[in-house]
Amino acid sequence: MLKSVDALRREIRGPLEDACGPEARMLTAEVHGREVRGLALCPGRVVCFVMDERLQHLQVADRLRLTKASRKPAA
Template sequence: MLRSVDALRQQLSEPLTDRCGPQARMLTAEVHGGLVCGLAICPGRVMRYVLDDRTRRLKTVDLLRLTPTAGKSAAC
Protein backbone atom coordinates (compact mmCIF):
# COMPACT_ATOMS: atom_id res chain seq x y z
CA MET A 1 0.00 0.00 0.00
CA LEU A 2 1.46 3.33 -1.07
CA ARG A 3 1.48 6.13 1.48
CA SER A 4 2.54 9.73 1.34
CA VAL A 5 5.77 10.84 2.98
CA ASP A 6 3.80 13.17 5.25
CA ALA A 7 1.65 10.28 6.49
CA LEU A 8 4.74 8.17 7.18
CA ARG A 9 6.46 11.04 8.97
CA GLN A 10 3.40 11.60 11.16
CA GLN A 11 3.05 7.88 11.92
CA LEU A 12 6.71 7.60 12.88
CA SER A 13 7.13 10.87 14.79
CA GLU A 14 5.61 9.80 18.13
CA PRO A 15 7.46 6.46 18.55
CA LEU A 16 10.72 8.00 17.35
CA THR A 17 10.38 10.97 19.73
CA ASP A 18 9.59 8.63 22.63
CA ARG A 19 12.66 6.51 21.87
CA CYS A 20 15.23 9.19 20.93
CA GLY A 21 13.95 12.58 22.07
CA PRO A 22 12.43 15.61 20.36
CA GLN A 23 15.39 16.25 18.04
CA ALA A 24 15.09 12.89 16.25
CA ARG A 25 14.42 13.13 12.52
CA MET A 26 13.42 10.58 9.88
CA LEU A 27 15.84 10.52 6.92
CA THR A 28 14.38 7.73 4.76
CA ALA A 29 11.30 5.52 4.78
CA GLU A 30 10.39 2.34 2.89
CA VAL A 31 7.07 0.50 3.17
CA HIS A 32 7.25 -3.30 3.08
CA GLY A 33 3.74 -4.63 3.68
CA GLY A 34 2.95 -3.85 7.31
CA LEU A 35 6.47 -2.62 8.12
CA VAL A 36 8.00 0.82 7.69
CA CYS A 37 11.82 0.69 7.53
CA GLY A 38 14.39 3.42 7.13
CA LEU A 39 17.08 5.62 8.60
CA ALA A 40 16.76 8.25 11.30
CA ILE A 41 19.15 10.70 12.90
CA CYS A 42 19.26 12.23 16.36
CA PRO A 43 22.09 14.06 18.15
CA GLY A 44 25.14 11.81 18.09
CA ARG A 45 23.49 8.83 16.37
CA VAL A 46 22.46 7.50 12.99
CA MET A 47 20.12 4.54 13.28
CA ARG A 48 18.09 2.08 11.29
CA TYR A 49 14.47 1.62 12.38
CA VAL A 50 11.62 -0.79 11.74
CA LEU A 51 8.07 0.17 12.72
CA ASP A 52 5.41 -2.55 12.79
CA ASP A 53 2.20 -0.94 11.56
CA ARG A 54 -0.11 -3.32 13.46
CA THR A 55 1.53 -3.21 16.90
CA ARG A 56 3.07 0.29 16.58
CA ARG A 57 6.31 -1.21 17.93
CA LEU A 58 9.54 0.54 16.95
CA LYS A 59 12.86 -1.31 16.78
CA THR A 60 16.10 0.61 16.32
CA VAL A 61 19.71 -0.37 15.65
CA ASP A 62 22.55 2.14 15.89
CA LEU A 63 24.61 2.31 12.70
CA LEU A 64 26.84 5.14 13.86
CA ARG A 65 27.27 6.56 17.34
CA LEU A 66 29.43 9.56 18.11
CA THR A 67 30.76 9.78 21.64
CA PRO A 68 32.45 12.75 23.25
CA THR A 69 36.15 12.38 23.86
CA ALA A 70 37.22 11.78 27.46
CA GLY A 71 40.26 13.98 27.02
CA LYS A 72 43.22 14.28 24.73
CA SER A 73 44.03 11.25 22.64
CA ALA A 74 47.54 9.85 22.41
CA ALA A 75 47.84 11.22 18.86
CA CYS A 76 47.49 14.86 19.98
Protein backbone atom coordinates (compact mmCIF):
# COMPACT_ATOMS: atom_id res chain seq x y z
CA MET A 1 0.00 0.00 0.00
CA LEU A 2 2.39 2.72 1.21
CA LYS A 3 6.16 2.55 1.29
CA SER A 4 7.21 4.96 4.04
CA VAL A 5 6.01 5.96 7.49
CA ASP A 6 5.75 9.61 6.44
CA ALA A 7 3.55 8.71 3.47
CA LEU A 8 1.40 6.57 5.75
CA ARG A 9 0.94 9.45 8.22
CA ARG A 10 0.01 11.86 5.41
CA GLU A 11 -2.50 9.38 3.99
CA ILE A 12 -4.24 8.82 7.34
CA ARG A 13 -4.09 12.39 8.67
CA GLY A 14 -6.90 13.92 6.57
CA PRO A 15 -9.56 11.24 7.14
CA LEU A 16 -8.59 10.97 10.82
CA GLU A 17 -9.02 14.72 11.34
CA ASP A 18 -12.37 14.58 9.52
CA ALA A 19 -13.58 11.78 11.79
CA CYS A 20 -12.14 12.95 15.13
CA GLY A 21 -11.35 16.65 14.81
CA PRO A 22 -8.20 18.69 14.17
CA GLU A 23 -6.56 17.71 17.49
CA ALA A 24 -6.48 13.98 16.64
CA ARG A 25 -3.03 12.39 16.78
CA MET A 26 -2.07 9.00 15.37
CA LEU A 27 -0.31 6.81 17.95
CA THR A 28 0.29 3.63 15.94
CA ALA A 29 -0.26 2.41 12.41
CA GLU A 30 0.33 -1.01 10.88
CA VAL A 31 -0.13 -2.16 7.31
CA HIS A 32 -2.07 -5.45 7.05
CA GLY A 33 -2.34 -6.35 3.40
CA ARG A 34 -4.65 -3.75 1.87
CA GLU A 35 -5.64 -2.21 5.21
CA VAL A 36 -3.98 0.20 7.60
CA ARG A 37 -4.91 -0.34 11.25
CA GLY A 38 -3.91 1.68 14.27
CA LEU A 39 -4.70 3.72 17.35
CA ALA A 40 -5.24 7.45 17.63
CA LEU A 41 -5.57 9.86 20.51
CA CYS A 42 -8.45 12.32 20.24
CA PRO A 43 -9.63 14.85 22.83
CA GLY A 44 -11.22 12.75 25.58
CA ARG A 45 -10.87 9.37 23.90
CA VAL A 46 -8.63 6.74 22.38
CA VAL A 47 -9.88 5.25 19.11
CA CYS A 48 -8.84 2.45 16.82
CA PHE A 49 -9.08 2.97 13.07
CA VAL A 50 -9.07 0.85 9.93
CA MET A 51 -8.52 2.37 6.50
CA ASP A 52 -9.15 0.31 3.38
CA GLU A 53 -6.84 1.05 0.44
CA ARG A 54 -9.46 0.44 -2.23
CA LEU A 55 -12.27 2.47 -0.69
CA GLN A 56 -10.09 5.14 0.98
CA HIS A 57 -12.62 4.95 3.79
CA LEU A 58 -11.66 5.29 7.46
CA GLN A 59 -13.64 3.39 10.09
CA VAL A 60 -13.23 4.61 13.68
CA ALA A 61 -14.29 2.87 16.92
CA ASP A 62 -13.85 4.10 20.51
CA ARG A 63 -11.56 2.05 22.76
CA LEU A 64 -11.52 4.43 25.73
CA ARG A 65 -13.71 7.45 26.43
CA LEU A 66 -13.43 9.85 29.33
CA THR A 67 -16.64 10.92 30.98
CA LYS A 68 -17.49 13.49 33.60
CA ALA A 69 -18.03 12.28 37.14
CA SER A 70 -21.67 11.77 37.98
CA ARG A 71 -21.15 11.54 41.74
CA LYS A 72 -20.62 14.43 44.12
CA PRO A 73 -17.79 14.28 46.67
CA ALA A 74 -18.80 13.10 50.15
CA ALA A 75 -17.31 16.00 52.03
